[in-house]
Amino acid sequence: xxxxxxxxxxxxxxxxxxRYIRGRxxxxxxxxxISLASAFYAYIALMRMGTQTLRTYRLWLLSVAVIVxxxxxxxVMLISVYERYREIGVLKCLGALDRHVFLLLxxxxxxQGLIGGGIGxxxxxxxxxxxxxxxxxxxxxxxxxxxxxxxxTLISIVSSLYPAYRAMxxxxxxxxxxxx
Amino acid sequence: xxxEPLIEVVDLARYxxxxxxxxxxxxxVNLEFYRGEYVSIVGPSGSGKTTLFxxxxxxxxxxxxxxxxxxxxxxxxxxxxxAWLRCRKIGYIFQNFNLIGVLTALENVALPTVxxxxxxxxxxxxxxxxxxxxxxxxxxGHLPSELSAGQQQRVAIxxxxxxxxxxxxxxxxxxxxxxxxxxxxxxxxxxxxxxxEVTIIAATHDVEMIKGSDRVVWLxxxxxxxxEVK
Numbered sequence: 001x002x003x004x005x006x007x008x009x010x011x012x013x014x015x016x017x018x019r020y021i022r023g024r025x026x027x028x029x030x031x032x033x034i035s036l037a038s039a040f041y042a043y044i045a046l047m048r049m050g051t052q053t054l055r056t057y058r059l060w061l062l063s064v065a066v067i068v069x070x071x072x073x074x075x076v077m078l079i080s081v082y083e084r085y086r087e088i089g090v091l092k093c094l095g096a097l098d099r100h101v102f103l104l105l106x107x108x109x110x111x112q113g114l115i116g117g118g119i120g121x122x123x124x125x126x127x128x129x130x131x132x133x134x135x136x137x138x139x140x141x142x143x144x145x146x147x148x149x150x151x152x153t154l155i156s157i158v159s160s161l162y163p164a165y166r167a168m169x170x171x172x173x174x175x176x177x178x179x180x
Numbered sequence: 181x182x183x184e185p186l187i188e189v190v191d192l193a194r195y196x197x198x199x200x201x202x203x204x205x206x207x208x209v210n211l212e213f214y215r216g217e218y219v220s221i222v223g224p225s226g227s228g229k230t231t232l233f234x235x236x237x238x239x240x241x242x243x244x245x246x247x248x249x250x251x252x253x254x255x256x257x258x259x260x261x262x263a264w265l266r267c268r269k270i271g272y273i274f275q276n277f278n279l280i281g282v283l284t285a286l287e288n289v290a291l292p293t294v295x296x297x298x299x300x301x302x303x304x305x306x307x308x309x310x311x312x313x314x315x316x317x318x319x320x321g322h323l324p325s326e327l328s329a330g331q332q333q334r335v336a337i338x339x340x341x342x343x344x345x346x347x348x349x350x351x352x353x354x355x356x357x358x359x360x361x362x363x364x365x366x367x368x369x370x371x372x373x374x375x376x377e378v379t380i381i382a383a384t385h386d387v388e389m390i391k392g393s394d395r396v397v398w399l400x401x402x403x404x405x406x407x408e409v410k
Contacts, residue, residue: 005260006267007297015300016283016291023282023323090278093239094339095267095295097260173239176274177230 008100037069038120045144089175105164113156192245223399271340
């Protein structure tokens, strides 16, 4: 034992995180909920509103979209951690440190946030074009669109902090004791 | 037998408190394990086998006593060094295989090499070699759910071997297998023990599974009842 410890870098976290996103039923639910929230957000952000009252109203709608997305994301991530108790315990048995587990879950959240945000922007943009006659392609609020992606990623990561913390703190012997 | 033990367990005790009563999972165990040995630990469930494994693997801290691995007192290691120990020195095999469900057999075996700092491609190459060794060369791309119980346990054995550990801790490796499959898994472990000179400590409550062991340690109520040298 030479004071060296175990490794698990960003690339490794992306590789394993992508496998989990592809292989588990939760990920599509996460991505769908982020997509919907970001679509809603993008749609509202793209709306042209003149009066002060309508601007305030828009701010309210945006906040609702953000909160709904964050709460559903946190719930699904927590479930995903509970369902993976044993696997997280196994990772720790194989040499994963607490921060490796944390990194893995945050990277999963990041990927889902990016995918969900991307789909959301597209949906929001399309529905704006369809329904909002006052918007034309030339007058697109690109700042609003890119802020959607930033926001979806941020929501995804922030709402995963607590689930990831819970996962990180799991004690492998408690977890592996649940023998069938 | 060589003089320097690979693992030395001295007066090891682990008590748990459960609903106000003290449960003595291990209560003063002294054991030595030597390089290249195959040792079976036999005892009924609740006799302390898993607790002993958790303490040897540094997953748990003892209430009293010491565990030395390669002469190093585990109590003196921090979380980082213990993770390194679990990754490089010790391989685990569990009763219910505990493979990662979203990874293929090949990826499951390669996973510990990531923690050991090996590049992924190299890890995969090593994993493939080991899967061939345990007879699963044609199942590399299968998910655990697509494999039989016996095959899953062979993947788990390959995973336990992939970082060339000195020690393999097998906790009831045949507990979820039918008798014939269980015997083949034990046969495989014993072959790896001979060919690769890895020390294997296998817990079981099935006395059928102790044939071919160098020594058999009988545990009861957290104490060593007897040690048989074969």
